Amino acid sequence: PADAERGPNGELTIGGVSVTELAETYGTPLYVLSETEFRNRARAFREAFSAAFAPEAEVDVFYAGKAFLSTHAARWADEEGLCVDTASGGELAIALTAGVNPRRIGLHGNNKSDQEIRRALQAGIGRLIADSLEEIHRISAIAVELGTTAPVMLRLTPGVHASTHDYIATAHEDQKFGLSLTPVPGTAAEEANPYAGSPAWAAVNAAREAAGVELIGLHCHIGSQIFEPTGFELAAQKLIKFLAQIRAVHGVELPELDLGGGHGIAYTEADTPRDPQEIAQALAATVKAACGEHQLSLPRISIEPGRSIVGPAGITLYTAGTTKDVVVEDGLTRRYIAVDGGMGDNARPVLYDADYSAVLASRNITGEHDLSRIVGKHCESGDIVVRNVYLPSAVTRGDILAVPATGAYCHSLSSNYNYLTRPAVVAVNNGDAHLLIRRETEEQMLARDTGYTAPA
Numbered sequence: 001p002a003d004a005e006r007g008p009n010g011e012l013t014i015g016g017v018s019v020t021e022l023a024e025t026y027g028t029p030l031y032v033l034s035e036t037e038f039r040n041r042a043r044a045f046r047e048a049f050s051a052a053f054a055p056e057a058e059v060d061v062f063y064a065g066k067a068f069l070s071t072h073a074a075r076w077a078d079e080e081g082l083c084v085d086t087a088s089g090g091e092l093a094i095a096l097t098a099g100v101n102p103r104r105i106g107l108h109g110n111n112k113s114d115q116e117i118r119r120a121l122q123a124g125i126g127r128l129i130a131d132s133l134e135e136i137h138r139i140s141a142i143a144v145e146l147g148t149t150a151p152v153m154l155r156l157t158p159g160v161h162a163s164t165h166d167y168i169a170t171a172h173e174d175q176k177f178g179l180s181l182t183p184v185p186g187t188a189a190e191e192a193n194p195y196a197g198s199p200a201w202a203a204v205n206a207a208r209e210a211a212g213v214e215l216i217g218l219h220c221h222i223g224s225q226i227f228e229p230t231g232f233e234l235a236a237q238k239l240i241k242f243l244a245q246i247r248a249v250h251g252v253e254l255p256e257l258d259l260g261g262g263h264g265i266a267y268t269e270a271d272t273p274r275d276p277q278e279i280a281q282a283l284a285a286t287v288k289a290a291c292g293e294h295q296l297s298l299p300r301i302s303i304e305p306g307r308s309i310v311g312p313a314g315i316t317l318y319t320a321g322t323t324k325d326v327v328v329e330d331g332l333t334r335r336y337i338a339v340d341g342g343m344g345d346n347a348r349p350v351l352y353d354a355d356y357s358a359v360l361a362s363r364n365i366t367g368e369h370d371l372s373r374i375v376g377k378h379c380e381s382g383d384i385v386v387r388n389v390y391l392p393s394a395v396t397r398g399d400i401l402a403v404p405a406t407g408a409y410c411h412s413l414s415s416n417y418n419y420l421t422r423p424a425v426v427a428v429n430n431g432d433a434h435l436l437i438r439r440e441t442e443e444q445m446l447a448r449d450t451g452y453t454a455p456a
């Protein structure tokens, strides 16, 4: 985070709090979140997008809670004027518990349960993003049963393959999310409507006809950790063309368009993120031009950034343990530094081949550096935290290492594999630290074990 710096003893401080103090008070591994950085980034997205689309359209920025959610984080987002995007009943419960106005919450999910839909409608949330034809019928039935109207957006897959890891690209055709714009083979083509026979078109018809459903707009999310604005622009153009077709056939202009999240951040120096202004201006220009071309008035715009808000605000602290010098293939020696966490608190390297960097945080030493690999303590050789990093040769057991840019999808994806306890999350701000999420305890893990023994 921007508020990380070296203190008088050479140790790293974040938000004005020294990492050694944090490690002593809360233990390691520890997720540390800079509240200032989170708020600054949230505000930067909101201001950049509002400015770029003004005066033609208003913008809602939905913080994608899947990246990191706690009642505190939901309130930060809320206080910075953001809405909250949730992707399950559990995330919804946290946002509601935080006191976020339900009208400013959205619910995603490709396989929402009836219970999740019911809960969302009972709470009166602002939008449900429907992911399938079948779901529209279930939303309708539940809305009718509750005597309410469900505000529904349709998640479309505009067929844009974002240049990112396959597992986090979501708008190409052959994957589980959304409704495709491509007609299903064998359906009768209609000259006046290129989308006739597509799942997306069928969903529009269904949502318009379904009792208890109000179709408020279209949504797409092309993937995650994307730098180039081109993919977002292409997707926006496709959705606007689709909006124009809806107007041509049904005579209505849907009022909202959501362009998803996915804005990339810098994990290492090799990454080249764009700032919110650049993304916002590129998108606004494209949306305005496309709406102009189809003579549509601009819909209300929303986006759903997660990683780009919380990722750079987080850092993970580990305590170094065993070190080993291992001769690698090319005659080079690599220092393996094992830390007290690993794939349980950061699954991203093993899942997506993600790269991170690290620094020695407990002291600042110059002099010789070694090519090092930070590994975890789990029983897998793929349990790597940082693949390659030059660290001072003096790094030894008890030193604290800090891995930046771990605010997004590290706590969210954490597990207690090998029955390691999941780390605590602490927020720092102006010299103060506040515990947001407690460290998991062995008692809590054991409490899940029923202790069942077969009757004699």
Ligand code: LLP
Pocket: 064, 066, 067, 085, 108, 168, 221, 223, 224, 225, 260, 261, 262, 263, 304, 305, 306, 307, 308, 348, 352, 408, 409, 413
């Ligand atoms: N909106 C929708 C509908 C999404 O599916 C996602 C992320 C977002 C917004 C937020 O995307 P972001 O701005 O955070 O990139 N676990 C993976 C990322 C999975 C993203 C899933 N959907 C990772 O650690 O890279």
